Amino acid sequence: MNGDGAARITLRAAIGSFIFHGESTPALSCVEIEAAPGRLTAVLGGSGSGKSTLGRLLAAWLAGGRDGVLRGTLHLDAGGDPEDGSLVFSGTDDDPRIDPAAWADHVGYVPQDALAMLSGVRGTVEEELAFGLENRGAERAEMVRIVAETARRTGLTGLLERDPATLSGGELRRLAVGCAIIDDPGVLILDEPLASLDAAGARTVMELISDLLDRGVAVVVLSQQVDQLTRLASHWLVLKDGGVMAAGRPGQLLGGDLLAGSGVVVGGAQGPRPVPATSAPTAAAPALELDGVSFGFESSGPRSSRLLQNVDFSVVPGEVVAVTGPNGAGKSTLLRLFNGLLRPLDGEVRVGGVGIAGVPTGIVAERLGLLFQHPHDQLFERTAQREVLFGLDRLFGVDAPMKAAAALASVGLDGAEDVHPHELPGSGQRLLALATVLAREPAVLALDEPTVALDAHGFERLTAAVSAAAGRGAAVVIVTHDLAFAQAHAHRTMELKDGVLVGC
Amino acid sequence: MTPRFHPLTLLAAAAAVLAITTAASSWPVSLMVAAGAVALAAATGSARRVLLAGGAILAPFWLSLLVIHGLFYPEGRTVLLGFGPARVTAEGIGFALDMGLRTSAFVLVTMLFSFSVRVPELVAALNSRRLPPQFGYVLASTLMLAPIIAARLQKVRQAQESRGLVVEKGLRSRLNAIRLQMVPLVLGLVHDAGTRAQALDARGFRRPGPRSSYREVSDSMGQRGFRFCALLLAAAAVVLRIMASYPGGQS
Numbered sequence: 001m002n003g004d005g006a007a008r009i010t011l012r013a014a015i016g017s018f019i020f021h022g023e024s025t026p027a028l029s030c031v032e033i034e035a036a037p038g039r040l041t042a043v044l045g046g047s048g049s050g051k052s053t054l055g056r057l058l059a060a061w062l063a064g065g066r067d068g069v070l071r072g073t074l075h076l077d078a079g080g081d082p083e084d085g086s087l088v089f090s091g092t093d094d095d096p097r098i099d100p101a102a103w104a105d106h107v108g109y110v111p112q113d114a115l116a117m118l119s120g121v122r123g124t125v126e127e128e129l130a131f132g133l134e135n136r137g138a139e140r141a142e143m144v145r146i147v148a149e150t151a152r153r154t155g156l157t158g159l160l161e162r163d164p165a166t167l168s169g170g171e172l173r174r175l176a177v178g179c180a181i182i183d184d185p186g187v188l189i190l191d192e193p194l195a196s197l198d199a200a201g202a203r204t205v206m207e208l209i210s211d212l213l214d215r216g217v218a219v220v221v222l223s224q225q226v227d228q229l230t231r232l233a234s235h236w237l238v239l240k241d242g243g244v245m246a247a248g249r250p251g252q253l254l255g256g257d258l259l260a261g262s263g264v265v266v267g268g269a270q271g272p273r274p275v276p277a278t279s280a281p282t283a284a285a286p287a288l289e290l291d292g293v294s295f296g297f298e299s300s301g302p303r304s305s306r307l308l309q310n311v312d313f314s315v316v317p318g319e320v321v322a323v324t325g326p327n328g329a330g331k332s333t334l335l336r337l338f339n340g341l342l343r344p345l346d347g348e349v350r351v352g353g354v355g356i357a358g359v360p361t362g363i364v365a366e367r368l369g370l371l372f373q374h375p376h377d378q379l380f381e382r383t384a385q386r387e388v389l390f391g392l393d394r395l396f397g398v399d400a401p402m403k404a405a406a407a408l409a410s411v412g413l414d415g416a417e418d419v420h421p422h423e424l425p426g427s428g429q430r431l432l433a434l435a436t437v438l439a440r441e442p443a444v445l446a447l448d449e450p451t452v453a454l455d456a457h458g459f460e461r462l463t464a465a466v467s468a469a470a471g472r473g474a475a476v477v478i479v480t481h482d483l484a485f486a487q488a489h490a491h492r493t494m495e496l497k498d499g500v501l502v503g504c
Numbered sequence: 505m506t507p508r509f510h511p512l513t514l515l516a517a518a519a520a521v522l523a524i525t526t527a528a529s530s531w532p533v534s535l536m537v538a539a540g541a542v543a544l545a546a547a548t549g550s551a552r553r554v555l556l557a558g559g560a561i562l563a564p565f566w567l568s569l570l571v572i573h574g575l576f577y578p579e580g581r582t583v584l585l586g587f588g589p590a591r592v593t594a595e596g597i598g599f600a601l602d603m604g605l606r607t608s609a610f611v612l613v614t615m616l617f618s619f620s621v622r623v624p625e626l627v628a629a630l631n632s633r634r635l636p637p638q639f640g641y642v643l644a645s646t647l648m649l650a651p652i653i654a655a656r657l658q659k660v661r662q663a664q665e666s667r668g669l670v671v672e673k674g675l676r677s678r679l680n681a682i683r684l685q686m687v688p689l690v691l692g693l694v695h696d697a698g699t700r701a702q703a704l705d706a707r708g709f710r711r712p713g714p715r716s717s718y719r720e721v722s723d724s725m726g727q728r729g730f731r732f733c734a735l736l737l738a739a740a741a742v743v744l745r746i747m748a749s750y751p752g753g754q755s
Contacts (some may be wrong), residue, residue, distance in 0.1 A: 043728065048701075059706070060706070061702045061706060084689055100702070100705035100706045101705060101706065101708040101709075101710060101711045103706075104706040104707065104708065109706065111699075111703075112581065113699070116699040116700065116702070117703050118700075118701055118703065119650060119700075119703070119704060119707065120645075120700055121624065121627065121641060121644040121645060121650070122624055122653070123621065123622065123623070123624040124528060124624075126718065127624055127718055127719055130718035131707055131709075132707040132708055133716070133718070134631075134715050134716050134717060134718055135707060135708035135709055135711050136639070136711060136713075137713060137715050137716045138716055139712040139716065140716060140717070140718065140720070143718050144718075147718070165655070179707065184710075261622070336662075339666055341662050341665065341666065346679070360665070360670045360671075361662075361665040361671045362664075362665045362668050362670030362671070363670060364663065365666050365667055365668045368670065369666075370666045372666075377659045377662070377663060378510070378663050379663075380660050380663055380688030380691075381688065381693065382687070382691070390664065390667050391664070391667040391668035393670060394668050395668065422695055431738060440667065441666070466737060
């Protein structure tokens, strides 16, 4: 961004082993990777395979000594002496210490949780983008130019004056990418860069990556999905249980059964589209209805500026409805209106035929379960078991522990009862959040982006849970950008765009 | 809409008012300043937030003042009421009122300042004066702590309400909700701080050397003059107070 292209840098890593402090088994062992200029490398693997750990080690967000015991080498080659820039770690106190800022000059990183990238003390998107430039003392005129250019490339131009706290999940991800590329690193590592992005957002990021590759940037993508982006990679590294399961060209690895059992979701494949497992339910009294609902965060604004305008919507027991739409369209807001976390400015929300105006969310929750977009917003307890048990005693009394155990088992987390929710991998956190909803056996399930961060095993658990819930007569509303998932599992798909909800 | 003041103008005004109020050490002045802060908050549309935040800090403080000094003021001579060893004295009540009003003025002015100033602008203004960036960040984090805690608390509350928590109006229900929310709140904040520290490191926050500022903060001769006068007045008030406290002076 500062010049015509980033410095051509190669990052090589040979991780003998990396063991987190307090753990006995290595999170990574015998992993070698090379990120070369102008080349896209994809690191694939299921949940808990070690992808994110590898990405954070490469980016120096995890450090040998401080965070765990690292044995191996990291090598940054900027075209000089091949021995220059080699860092050898032997797991002792004498190991080199990496300056994260100096490393980030060459190796940019965008974590899976985009929010974790932000400084938290900047009031607007443009100020947040400029944070790294300010810290290096860039001239103001230069900063303005670079911020504008980065915003253009990440599709953030119209959002520069917005408070980062008000961005949608997809917008936040593009901001995090912008913060990482603004310093023009020669290597860029992206953890699940397409998660939560709508089609336009995904296209923007894909174009951006393509442009970076043309400029000679080495790009590493960490993903649990074979998607449109990872298919473009010249090299795949497939991880499982912290080790290399397979490596090679995509065509080579996709051809055989090498990915089976890796937990990697193979999406975007051409072939017949699956159909919902159950047929659409026959007419019945709606489990959830929205009648002329309008909503805006500023009640005093003109009606035309409202996020949702005169929305009519209903879903009957046993029906699965998918809601799609661009980032920032108000999909998550719509779900929060279902259980009263937000209240409509006009219109009425009815659950089970009863209006919820004036009814506390905690009471509505007896009939409607909400899965939040970010598991971090849903999980607050100290162990997975406590998490699922919260509030169950009011519903099931002495049967609560049994219901909690069943819900954990249904998402494959039996055995993880005593694990802290934040210590679970991304897929595990999403599934635990889902278990907290399933355990309550609500008449309506409202799921916000349930497929994000799920690996193949997680997908299976989710689809089984949705089918089972619909099978017992629950109405299910799924907000998603995963159109393939929507078409495969929903009886109806609706699109929320420009404040209006319409059938597709 | 309030006129856009330079953040250091607001800071100088708040600091001067606080210094003068403390130096004056007089309950009518404290009362006037506290009332003025509330009136200004009302005029700028932040009265509700100022009163809520100020009330949360001041209510327990006032209570403890009245209990400690109202009932057990050692120098109290004029007994108004007696309960065994505890005596309500006029001097004790007077001292509690004086301290309470002075603290109220202090808290309300500080709250008004923190809700009026635009924190990123304040940090930019401090950075441009070559103060260490860590100082600006800590100040910004402190001033933004209340909104950050409020946002995290809201997330925890929404998650709990979505799983059946009903907070009723009674004190018992509210206390129970607080009990359920405190541990997740603290753990969540600690977790957020841990991940944020890594991002700050990677984005060069601890980098030595000069910084620049993206945000331009508009200033004017008038505001510079105001800041100079405000600080001069504050210094004069402190000097007068010290002189008055010397033997021979009036306290």
